[in-house]
Amino acid sequence: MAAAIALSERGRGRTGDNPNVGCIIVKDGIIVGRGWTQPGGRPHAEAMALEQAGKATKGADIYCTMEPCAHESKRGPTCVDLVKEAAPARVIVATLDIDERTRRQGIDRLGESGISVSVGVLEQQAHRAMAGFFTRMEKGRPHVTLKLAMSLDGCIAMADGTSKWITGKRARAHAHLERARCDAILVGAGTVVADNPGLDVRLTGLEGRSPQPVVLGKAEVADHWTEISEPEAIAELDQTSWLLVEGGAATAASFLKADLVDRLLLYRAPIMIGGGLQAIGDIGLGSLDVAHGQWVRLDRRDLGQDMLELYERAA
Amino acid sequence: MAAAIALSERGRGRTGDNPNVGCIIVKDGIIVGRGWTQPGGRPHAEAMALEQAGKATKGADIYCTMEPCAHESKRGPTCVDLVKEAAPARVIVATLDIDERTRRQGIDRLGESGISVSVGVLEQQAHRAMAGFFTRMEKGRPHVTLKLAMSLDGCIAMADGTSKWITGKRARAHAHLERARCDAILVGAGTVVADNPGLDVRLTGLEGRSPQPVVLGKAEVADHWTEISEPEAIAELDQTSWLLVEGGAATAASFLKADLVDRLLLYRAPIMIGGGLQAIGDIGLGSLDVAHGQWVRLDRRDLGQDMLELYERAA
Known part of the structure; x- marks a missing residue:
């Protein structure tokens, strides 16, 4: 089996x-x-x-x-x-x-x-x-993985926005493999403006597996992109059972706040940035008590110098 | 051996x-x-x-x-x-x-x-x-461990400063064991004002192993505390070979900025805080390139639900 x-x-x-x-x-x-x-x-x-x-x-x-x-x-x-x-x-x-x-x-x-x-x-x-x-059938929306690439101190970029590169080649290749395993990939409008990301799968032989790009909010994007105005609108994404959310901090926070994240995919590099951009914006957490017990670790492994940690929503 | x-x-x-x-x-x-x-x-x-x-x-x-x-x-x-x-x-x-x-x-x-x-x-x-x-002999200062207790998204507290508790009992007991293995323990004046921390070893049988408390900056502290005005002044701490720096973010950053950190002791809880207090303030990092290759992982283990990661300065 x-x-x-x-x-x-x-x-x-x-x-x-x-x-x-x-x-x-x-x-x-x-x-x-x-x-x-x-x-x-x-x-x-x-x-x-x-x-x-x-x-x-x-x-x-x-x-x-x-x-x-x-x-x-x-x-x-x-x-x-x-x-x-x-x-x-x-x-x-x-x-x-x-x-x-x-x-x-x-x-x-x-x-x-x-x-x-x-x-x-x-x-x-x-x-x-x-x-x-199962998520589509039970919740009427795609299964959502939130991906973050961070330093040890939890920054996803330097204060000026520089994020190339925090993680190394192996971690980035793994992240592209995760893209290939999703129907759609989403970033916030801010990320589109700042980085103009391709969101395609840049792995030899898997170029054809690039997921449908989606932007949350208003941004100038190519014609083949899908635009949605709020996290809940992922329910209407056509033929989409697996969605990868790649940031930035505000977008990540909006999905967490709406309780729409099923899986956390954390890539962590052994570096300290200090005073950089935080991974997650405000999620309206009322107390530390309620933060506990939400996530269960499924996997942890090394990818070159970096680490991968995979968490899923607690049952 | x-x-x-x-x-x-x-x-x-x-x-x-x-x-x-x-x-x-x-x-x-x-x-x-x-x-x-x-x-x-x-x-x-x-x-x-x-x-x-x-x-x-x-x-x-x-x-x-x-x-x-x-x-x-x-x-x-x-x-x-x-x-x-x-x-x-x-x-x-x-x-x-x-x-x-x-x-x-x-x-x-x-x-x-x-x-x-x-x-x-x-x-x-x-x-x-x-x-x-060896650090004392070679560098004329104590060996410095920077301890951080963080969420998965790299926060050391909620936005309002609440940090009790991010990590669980086992991680906190381990942190107290690390205190017992140091001559002195240091926090910033801001942490003293905000938390009035005891900094003693609260482990049965090891109460007598509490390190000398030190504050960086001006704060109202008990008579037995030592005050220093800048990170470099740790060189003058008497009979101190092992120093534990427990934060907060500005103090941690000042030690990193002064290149005075030999070891990172990271306790990570499987929670997301979102928009909380960052672990490390600005350390004057010029580019991501220079952040790489500074830290080597020595240990990684589970402490109950939490994780411990130990890094040391790269040779």
Whole structure:
């Protein structure tokens, strides 16, 4: 299942409103099919894996990061029907769908046809890998990652605005990889005016994975940018399940204040700036007590001289 | 030698101008003597360990974190003489003394008397454990640790000055342990006015280890406090090899600006404050380029929900 979840990550930021599912088919201890939701949402992960495995699926084990879809669509047959037809011995599912048209029906229909079904394997990890989809379904808005590149003393730039470069090459490359895993990327109008950022993915081979640029507020931007007037308007961003917010301090604060941040992606360089620009503006914090217990660390690692820390919203 | 270095840490912040040395005597694989520089500087570590080991020292191995002293003092015989008299087989030394009255003479005199001498075992670690002494000898001032307790976004307090509490109990207990390992502790006059801090060690059993409180600038303080008017005046602090600077932002900045900080002790809580007080004021940084390469991370660990990061000045 961990391998299926890793596969699901390939679709992250490219499947629009569809969940980025991963699927692996194992026959006699050998992987005979691998699939992940394709750009735009089709084919589904299961369809891709079943196509690869062909007749070998008969009697095999199918690992799906989400239960196979059970609702009819004009875009093709349901995955449940495809799976039943292929007659595997078992289907192992990480998490149920949250879409009411499929929820539980996917696994129930497989079970009724005599296929052994298990649910809940690495559920939390799968949920995290498809958090864009779940956040969209549950909250009606994209999953939001706030990215900050800071000095040890929490500055995102010198007092005059200079921020090139706080972090090193490896950290910056990692940040571009995170961009490639998002549907859209947002900065404030102030950042557009100050830095005129490209917001594209500058990694060899991934140039085509640049997310949709979005600006919060009024600024002169190229035609392909999207403009929104307030953080809550991210709910209306089309085909956007994963959103990366890259600053500046006022924009970061407005998203935190609106309780719209699901993940903190902190890059920290081993430097002291002193009296520079603060990472986060006023978020209307009433007391230190309420600041506690909001964030849980998921990851911490070195990227060259710099550190990466990943936090997610506490459950 | 690692054990001898650990022993040396017991004297840290209590030996005044003397190095906090550690000494272990091993005979036939068994530790027969352990010593560390006693409060005020005497007895020396070697004298204490030799006293414990007694006649067992004959033919034994002596591990010293610094070469035994070779210069006469009114306070007692030299350690070199004591060691020679005890007739060990070998003396293993981590680092040479920096005091010209002893440097190389300690090991030379032992060698001339037929004792096998090795130098340079865990030298860097020993140097670090006795950094207070070395900094005093090399730079004519105490070794300075700057302590900061911050949120993820680099705030040391809310905008209104509230800082109780950013970090949790374990981090605060650790900070008190660091106080106990210093001769003196310094805050700015602003912090005295705002917080009236006790600066004592509030750990059961270590209350007697509270360092000398020092204030930078003019403030109403109790009689036992020391007042200094500028960071450079730490050079005149009596019997002080280890100094802990606890803030606030202006004081921290003044020490960084004067290039007087040897170690950064960062406690970070997993909270966002937003628009709070910055950790460090203006340090006159000319460009980001010069900020890089100044700090090397020595340690990183979790203290409950919080993190500790320890940096030292790059070589």
